[in-house]
Amino acid sequence: MKKKDIVNYLAVFLFLLPALALFIGILIAPIIKSAYYSLFDWNGMGEMTFLGLANYKELFTSKAIGFIKALGNACILAALSVFIQLPVSLALALALGRGIKGEKPFLSVYFMPVLISTVVIGQLWLKIYNPDYGLLNSALTKLGLENLCRIWLGDKKTALLSVFVPTLWQYVGYHMLLMYAGVKGVSPDIREAAKIDGATEGQVNRYIVIPVIKPILKVSVIFAVTGSLKSFDLIYVLTNGGPLHATEVPSTRMIEMLFQRNRYGMGSTIAVMMIILCFAFALLISKAFKEAD
Amino acid sequence: MKRKLLSLVMAGTMALSLAACGTPAGNTGVGTADPANTPAPAPVDPAAMEEEITLDMWCIATESDSNRHSYEAAIADMAAAYPNITLNWEAFENESYKTKIKAAVSANEMPDIFFTWSCAFLQDFVDAGKVYCLDAAYEEFKDELPESMLGNSTYGGKHYGVPLTMNIVGLFANMDLLKSVGYDEIPGTYEEFIECCDALKAAGIIPFGCAGKETWCVTEYLESVIEKSVGYETLNDIFLGRATWDNADVAAAVDTFQSLVNNGYFDPNGIALGNDEVKANFMDGKYAFYMNGTWNCADFANNEAFFPKVKVAEFPVINADKATLGQLIGGPSDTLAVAASSEHADVAAKYCFELGKLICHYGYLDGCGLPAWTPYGDTSAVNALTQDVAVICGNATGYVLFGDTAMSADDANTYLSYVDLVYGCEVDGQGFIEGLANDIR
Numbered sequence: 001m002k003k004k005d006i007v008n009y010l011a012v013f014l015f016l017l018p019a020l021a022l023f024i025g026i027l028i029a030p031i032i033k034s035a036y037y038s039l040f041d042w043n044g045m046g047e048m049t050f051l052g053l054a055n056y057k058e059l060f061t062s063k064a065i066g067f068i069k070a071l072g073n074a075c076i077l078a079a080l081s082v083f084i085q086l087p088v089s090l091a092l093a094l095a096l097g098r099g100i101k102g103e104k105p106f107l108s109v110y111f112m113p114v115l116i117s118t119v120v121i122g123q124l125w126l127k128i129y130n131p132d133y134g135l136l137n138s139a140l141t142k143l144g145l146e147n148l149c150r151i152w153l154g155d156k157k158t159a160l161l162s163v164f165v166p167t168l169w170q171y172v173g174y175h176m177l178l179m180y181a182g183v184k185g186v187s188p189d190i191r192e193a194a195k196i197d198g199a200t201e202g203q204v205n206r207y208i209v210i211p212v213i214k215p216i217l218k219v220s221v222i223f224a225v226t227g228s229l230k231s232f233d234l235i236y237v238l239t240n241g242g243p244l245h246a247t248e249v250p251s252t253r254m255i256e257m258l259f260q261r262n263r264y265g266m267g268s269t270i271a272v273m274m275i276i277l278c279f280a281f282a283l284l285i286s287k288a289f290k291e292a293d
Numbered sequence: 294m295k296r297k298l299l300s301l302v303m304a305g306t307m308a309l310s311l312a313a314c315g316t317p318a319g320n321t322g323v324g325t326a327d328p329a330n331t332p333a334p335a336p337v338d339p340a341a342m343e344e345e346i347t348l349d350m351w352c353i354a355t356e357s358d359s360n361r362h363s364y365e366a367a368i369a370d371m372a373a374a375y376p377n378i379t380l381n382w383e384a385f386e387n388e389s390y391k392t393k394i395k396a397a398v399s400a401n402e403m404p405d406i407f408f409t410w411s412c413a414f415l416q417d418f419v420d421a422g423k424v425y426c427l428d429a430a431y432e433e434f435k436d437e438l439p440e441s442m443l444g445n446s447t448y449g450g451k452h453y454g455v456p457l458t459m460n461i462v463g464l465f466a467n468m469d470l471l472k473s474v475g476y477d478e479i480p481g482t483y484e485e486f487i488e489c490c491d492a493l494k495a496a497g498i499i500p501f502g503c504a505g506k507e508t509w510c511v512t513e514y515l516e517s518v519i520e521k522s523v524g525y526e527t528l529n530d531i532f533l534g535r536a537t538w539d540n541a542d543v544a545a546a547v548d549t550f551q552s553l554v555n556n557g558y559f560d561p562n563g564i565a566l567g568n569d570e571v572k573a574n575f576m577d578g579k580y581a582f583y584m585n586g587t588w589n590c591a592d593f594a595n596n597e598a599f600f601p602k603v604k605v606a607e608f609p610v611i612n613a614d615k616a617t618l619g620q621l622i623g624g625p626s627d628t629l630a631v632a633a634s635s636e637h638a639d640v641a642a643k644y645c646f647e648l649g650k651l652i653c654h655y656g657y658l659d660g661c662g663l664p665a666w667t668p669y670g671d672t673s674a675v676n677a678l679t680q681d682v683a684v685i686c687g688n689a690t691g692y693v694l695f696g697d698t699a700m701s702a703d704d705a706n707t708y709l710s711y712v713d714l715v716y717g718c719e720v721d722g723q724g725f726i727e728g729l730a731n732d733i734r
Binding site: 064130132239240244263 | 391392395396398399417418420421423505506561562563564565566701702703706707710713714717719732
């Protein structure tokens with residue numbers, strides 16, 4: 001290797017060093033530390049007892065921890081995100097990207113829930129779902145549909161869906177904005193050429209716009225799936241995993257293990273599993289999109 | 294007379310409480326630090342109390358908390374008495390505080406003085422060597438704070454907490470609603486109590502309000518039913534790990550509780566509500582009964598329209614062969630402690646005692662509970678409801694501390710999970726005892 005190349009590599013390394021240090025310090029080191037704690041029985045304060053992989057075994061076998069059920073709920077949310085939230089976002093992005101009248105105000109309105117604090121959204125939806133004076137039950141009563149009134153967040157048959165609705169609603173605008181940026185990036189010349197050739201609006205979207213924004217769709221799917229696996233805040237505010245653990249997701253189980261049960265080892269085990277699952281799903285989705293290409 | 298009654302209440306209560314939850318010397322669990330072998334710190338140097346210092350304190354006296362006023366008044370008094378000591382205090386919501394203080398203890402970032410619950414909750418911190426021993430500072434206050442009061446925060450024979458007030462679970466009743474179905478008093482026997490609930494239900498009045506979203510509110514009902522079915526000694530033994538959960542009498546008591554749920558005595562909407570909402574509903578006249586801590590006396594007394602309607606009693610006896618009136622759920626749990634890592638731990642310890650005494654004083658006057666400290670000054674303004682609680686406690690024969698405070702964090706949460714399942718009728722009494730016998734580590 002020439003001396004000049006060595007100097008170049010050294011310069012590159014030096015410029016990358018600050019970012020690398022941050023990346024290791026903020027992301028890699030905590031993951032390694034969590035993986036280390038996951039091998040112990042530890043209450044976060046006293047002595048640590050080495051358990052090996054016993055926490056992982058308990059995680060998948062213990063009914064009391066209920067990780068499998070929580071993971072199942074997260075997967076339902078991921079499926080709803082991919083098959084309901086993203087199509088809605090795409091439809092809105094395609095509609096707004098066409099340059100309809102009032103494009104900017106609509107864009108702001110749809111994006112507004114993303115800007116509002118999740119705790120505020122949680123409080124709003126708590127009021128909507130309130131069994132006594134909530135908007136939903138009041139509306140059903142006014143429409144003569146009293147038989148459909150429910151204790152939406154208190155009935156384990158309806159709680160999961162009731163929690164997922166605001167979760168999906170909140171991020172429709174986020175995905176819409178990502179896709180809208182892609183749709184706007186499609187050259188008007190191509191659209192025009194297709195229309196001159198007799199393509200309908202639907203055909204333009206299907207054969208031109210969507211294939212062009214495929215990389216953005218891939219990112220949206222990854223965000224939706226991994227976001228579902230690590231969903232926490234809105235569920236914590238609305239039900240905190242209840243009633244009867246019906247709305248538990250891995251994050252709520254992790255918080256209970258860490259801070260309510262003082263089981264830092266088991267909490268770290270759940271954290272490690274969530275990291276592994278998020279990476280695995282991200283890789284699978286990337287591969288699926290690559291094969292589709 | 295009132296003062297004499299209170300003294301008797303306190304002495305009796307705390308002796309019973311000490312027997313229930315005090316940790317035998319040397320038995321301190323599995324932590325790294327052994328409180329019994331930790332040397333007691335030297336008494337605080339009087340000059341140290343005159344230094345310009347700043348202390349930090351965390352507590353749960355939020356704006357909506359019954360104890361808020363007593364904290365504010367006590368802190369104002371302390372600021373006047375010790376102008377050289379600046380106290381920065383922050384209040385956090387009850388449930389989130391549990392998470393916050395545990396995280397702070399783990400990270401060794403505790404404030405100088407912190408609110409805690411006694412027994413198992415504080416024991417984890419003490420076992421880890423994170424709490425300052427208060428033996429030396431206590432010497433100065435032992436005439437005003439009987440040692441028996443410190444039973445729930447004594448580990449390995451050493452004192453680690455300053456108790457504030459003590460509370461029990463009370464059966465609060467809206468007498469207007471009871472009168473509307475022909476009851477001038479809260480029924481004294483279980484049979485009459487059930488008849489009263491049936492009459493209320495028939496009149497379209499919901500007998501019980503209970504916040505299913507906060508499981509501790511369910512335990513206020515369930516633990517009372519269990520205690521009045523199996524007796525306080527049996528329940529105490531189970532909570533403190535001296536006996537197994539696998540007890541047929543407990544299973545029968547849980548079935549009794551579940552029959553109250555299945556009979557439609559509880560507000561079905563309550564499962565989705567928090568305690569503040571349920572309490573507001575009770576004060577609005579939606580429920581006839583509300584079983585909860587006697588710290589609520591303050592809020593009830595402050596509501597001029599509601600206060601004349603409310604009365605308090607203890608839950609009636611279900612099985613007279615095993616339980617009697619006077620067996621109560623509760624005890625001194627609210628406590629202040631000092632972090633071992635505090636830069637001014639010796640000063641903070643003395644400050645903590647004086648502050649605790651004042652919070653107790655104002656809290657008692659406000660009706661937030663019975664005093665852990667010997668009352669002083671004019672206490673004639675204490676509301677009638679709190680005085681009734683004092684009478685109930687004066688007749689007490691045994692106490693069982695709240696289950697989620699008496700048990701370790703992991704066991705307590707397993708227990709709460711099963712309480713949820715019982716309230717949701719997912720498991721019956723047999724499933725409850727078998728599950729807990731298997732799952733409690």
